[in-house]
Amino acid sequence: MTRVAIVTGGSRGIGRAAAERLASDGFAVVVVYGGNKDEALAAVEAITAGGGQAIAAQADVADEHAVEAVFDTAEKTFGGIDVVVHAAGITYLAPVAEMDLDRLDRVHRTNIRGPFVVAQQAARRVRDGGAIINFSTSVLALALPGYAAYAASKGAVEGITLILARELRGRDITVNAVAPGPTATALFLDGKDEETITRMAAQPPLERLGTPSDIAEVVSFLAGPARWVNGQVLRANGGLA
Template identity: 70%
Template sequence: MTGAQPRVAVVTGGSRGIGRAIVTRLAADGCAVVVGYAGHGDLADEAAAAVQAAGGQAVAVRADVTDERAVATLFDTARETFGGVDVVAHAAGQLRLSPVADLDLTALDELYRTNIRGTFAVAQQATRVLRPGGALITFSTSVVGLAFPHYGAYSATKGAVEALTMVLARELRGRDVTVNAVAPGPTATDMFLDGKDEQTIARLAAQPPLERLGTPADIAEVVAFLAGPHGRWVNGQVVRANGGII
């Protein structure tokens, strides 16, 4: 309708990679977007500026998801700037690779704080403020099912995210809010590519029947579906967006 207020999306990890692609995609659907970031403020500003240049509304807000006060401020800014929150896409996360036997437990603690505690902090705010018709999308990984070596700590944290997501979907009964997790397979982001040689990347790209790595845009399309009107009957699910890798 003419004059209708846009839906409002909060995207964590929105400065680059999958989060950046989600910002662009949800803005294309008409959402006003709050670009949450912990680092790379210049890239977050670029993401918001690109949305504005295309005629949309966006603002970049620094918020480390491990700090519940910063997360609360992120959501307060969304409501103060755009009037409410309709979509939360929690793309912020951290990856560490190591055999279980060799992992420094300090690294495990850091993964826990970002991937589990951070998801919990964002989910708390989301469940308190999401309006009817809203959607919360968390992020897992297809590695939870694939059980790749060296991904033990990362997979463990993302398995916890899946469990939390299923509980949230049931706790929000009667609110008309969907809660789902997206579990990407190998996706060509800086976080995924870092530290991998060309042979390893080629091997991973060959595993899906579609014989390529996913792209951030591929994952953003799944998020847009879950956040939009055509995804309203999908709730309490883990969507494994991985090109058919088994």
Template identity: 75%
Template sequence: MSTNTRVAIVTGGSRGIGRRTAERLAADGFAVVVNYAGNEAAAAEAVEAITGEGGQAVAVRADVAEAAEVEALFDTAERTFGGVDVVVHCAGVLYLSPIAEVDLDALDRMHRTNIRGTFVVDQQAARRVRGGGAIINFSTSAGKLAIPGYAPYAATKAAVEAMGLILARELRGRDITVNTVAPGPTATALFLDGKDEATVARMAGQSPLERLGEPGDIAEVVAFLAGPGRWINGQVIRANGGIV
């Protein structure tokens, strides 16, 4: 491996937007560490897809809310590829409920992954990403859309947006950018699960482009922020086809 090879960690990189992002960064020449929480087979498929195209990738299991596991994830990236240049934190869970009916245990579980997990991953990223690198977190456009039932999820992502803005300023002088990507409705298993065809069609029609986003649409935004988009810093990029 060339000493000039850039290295990316993609949490939640085994499926959906995370997997497409891992493949897109590999196509740009990154060596990629595909993080997964439990689906080893899906992570292996993601690695095989990358290496089958001539890229470099390994899969590493870690619960993003567990500090020791995330530290080991970064250790593996450094030991295998020599360092960390980009961290894309895609991992997250979705729990929907009207506020009046929220299951507080379910809310706590989502907070653990979406909020604590972002703190844990960003903490290691802030310590280890090399100069010229990027930290990219994930939020949602659901908060701006104010969709009933999305308050528990949107609240966790509002916390993620606040973290990104502040971390960008805390890394002053390090030549590291920190941004947050906030997708709108995107055709992933996470989004489509439990929705009937009429609901999906209605949400697709909200965009002036009259379709759902695809994981590849979001991966292109991440690739720009991870590469040439060096003058974008401390921002929330709403990749939603113009819904809001």
């Protein structure tokens, strides 16, 4: 039986690296994208060119009907769902005193309602023996100024993750979150000058930024061999915090 993974935010960055890594691990992958159709199709093409199985599916992760349709598509196309990786997310940076509240609402819709909607479908439909993997951030431990809205949303993701792990007792489904540190993705690099990037790269004891493949390695571990890791937040940040 082919194992099947749904990866949200799968068109770019960490999500795409995770989708490609899971495909190389033998999963059939549903690459879920919000607006980047061309990049999602490119991810699918890269996977299929390497001999893997993948399809693309569009959804606003905060729309329960769209997410349900993605899960329907996964089941109809590949026969079931074994792993759900929720990597979709957005961020706006501003001090608390200056944060535009409409932007706060958008962050929370995508980063709190989105993970909850995806987790709800995953809890109902992931096959026994599967895995659910969410994304937090090491910013929670670092408490960086300007990140309050983003960190608040990811604190919620950690709460959802730890509680869902306990709610799925008896089904042999693991639920964990990965909390990357600074990782060289378009989302992270956008708007940062070279000095800022160099300074942040020097902070971990390993003295570099993470890469999407570093984080995909952790996803692969949680999706496959890590059957005794459950209800945890893995801080993949090179020793930063």
